Amino acid sequence: MFAKSFDAAVIGGSYAGLSAAMQLARGRRHVAVIDAGKPRNRFATASHGFFGQDGAEPAHMIAAAREKLTAYPNVYFIADEAVDASGQEGAFAVTLASGQTLRASRLVLATGITDILPDLPGLAERWGVSVLHCPYCHGYEFGGAPLGVLATTPHCAEKAMMITEWGPTTLFLNGQPMPDAGVLAKLARRRVTVEPISITGLDGQGQALQAVVLSDGRRLATTAIYLTPRTVMASPLAERLGCAFEDGFFGPIIVTDGKKATSVAGVFAAGDAARGMHNATWASADGVTAGAAVHHSLIFEGLDAA
Numbered sequence: 001m002f003a004k005s006f007d008a009a010v011i012g013g014s015y016a017g018l019s020a021a022m023q024l025a026r027g028r029r030h031v032a033v034i035d036a037g038k039p040r041n042r043f044a045t046a047s048h049g050f051f052g053q054d055g056a057e058p059a060h061m062i063a064a065a066r067e068k069l070t071a072y073p074n075v076y077f078i079a080d081e082a083v084d085a086s087g088q089e090g091a092f093a094v095t096l097a098s099g100q101t102l103r104a105s106r107l108v109l110a111t112g113i114t115d116i117l118p119d120l121p122g123l124a125e126r127w128g129v130s131v132l133h134c135p136y137c138h139g140y141e142f143g144g145a146p147l148g149v150l151a152t153t154p155h156c157a158e159k160a161m162m163i164t165e166w167g168p169t170t171l172f173l174n175g176q177p178m179p180d181a182g183v184l185a186k187l188a189r190r191r192v193t194v195e196p197i198s199i200t201g202l203d204g205q206g207q208a209l210q211a212v213v214l215s216d217g218r219r220l221a222t223t224a225i226y227l228t229p230r231t232v233m234a235s236p237l238a239e240r241l242g243c244a245f246e247d248g249f250f251g252p253i254i255v256t257d258g259k260k261a262t263s264v265a266g267v268f269a270a271g272d273a274a275r276g277m278h279n280a281t282w283a284s285a286d287g288v289t290a291g292a293a294v295h296h297s298l299i300f301e302g303l304d305a306a
């Protein structure tokens with residue numbers, strides 16, 4: 001049980017949240033990091049592209065960042081889920097699933113997003129290993145192998161044109177409309193094969209993918225398949241607090257300004273939940289921006305009125 005009041009509560013303790021907390025910690029402010037421990041990339045065994053940590057296990061990267069923060073006695077870690085948040089700048093209350101409540105002058109929402117995957121046999125269990133969304137994160141490793149793109153939106157034709165950079169590519173329409181003649185011509189120029197027959201499932205040993213199985217019985221050799229999932233907020237807290245949303249590339253995102261301040265005074269948001277393009281580097285950079293901005297707002301609050 002704790003009844004502590006914090007300068008800031010960071011909700012979400014992954015790339016964005018821990019980066020925000022680090023700035024506040026170094027600013028000598030009291031910060032609570034509340035984390036439910038489910039980062040978006042927890043399905044992947046390796047994370048790629050992050051400065052100095054290419055190929056590291058996601059859980060190790062997050063653990064290393066946490067460990068650095070434990071050196072700061074003004075940072076308080078809470079392994080719990082924040083189920084409600086209310087109040088106003090200077091006086092927020094955050095309720096945890098355990099029933100406890102903490103108070104904070106500022107909030108940083110770094111709660112991430114959840115991927116809504118298409119409902120296809122054999123797909124969900126391969127997510128993050130051989131069913132993927134981002135070739136920069138997971139593409140180099142499959143270089144030269146037969147690759148697929150599962151059409152989920154009209155933009156998937158462009159994705160297929162891109163994926164040929166990594167290997168010979170089939171665009172599986174799986175019920176999505178046939179692209180128009182202009183797009184088909186571009187797909188042909190990029191050597192994308194278009195497969196209109198619907199998919200019955202994905203097949204392979206364990207989490208590896210060997211074949212996409214079609215409803216006419218064919219099995220097309222495929223080593224990795226890319227898709228664009230729809231995304232939703234991983235937490236309803238931004239909505240509860242009244243933050244404004246906008247449409248991102250993949251789903252709703254929290255509206256923020258250049259300092260990662262939301263439309264609600266005293267509430268900042270960072271990472272996937274508050275940006276259209278997603279990766280760990282951008283999430284971390286957003287966290288740095290939000291953490292520094294929260295610190296500045298604490299320093300300068302009330303000065304004008306004095």
Ligand SMILES: Cc1cc2nc3c(=O)[nH]c(=O)nc-3n(C[C@H](O)[C@H](O)[C@H](O)COP(=O)(O)OP(=O)(O)OC[C@H]3O[C@@H](n4cnc5c(N)ncnc54)[C@H](O)[C@@H]3O)c2cc1C
Nearest residue numbers: 012014016036037038040041048082112137271272279280
């Ligand atoms: C399969 C897959 C593979 C990926 N691979 C890569 C890669 O190789 N390289 C790369 O750069 N990016 C990769 N990404 C993207 C990367 O995972 C995200 O961009 C990054 O995790 C976003 O960081 P974040 O801190 O915003 O959110 P997250 O990492 O999703 O963390 C959010 C945290 O907030 C917690 N949380 C949520 N709600 C609450 C609540 N109410 N109370 C308490 N805690 C809460 C969650 O449990 C979680 O720990 C991948 C994504 C996926 C889906």
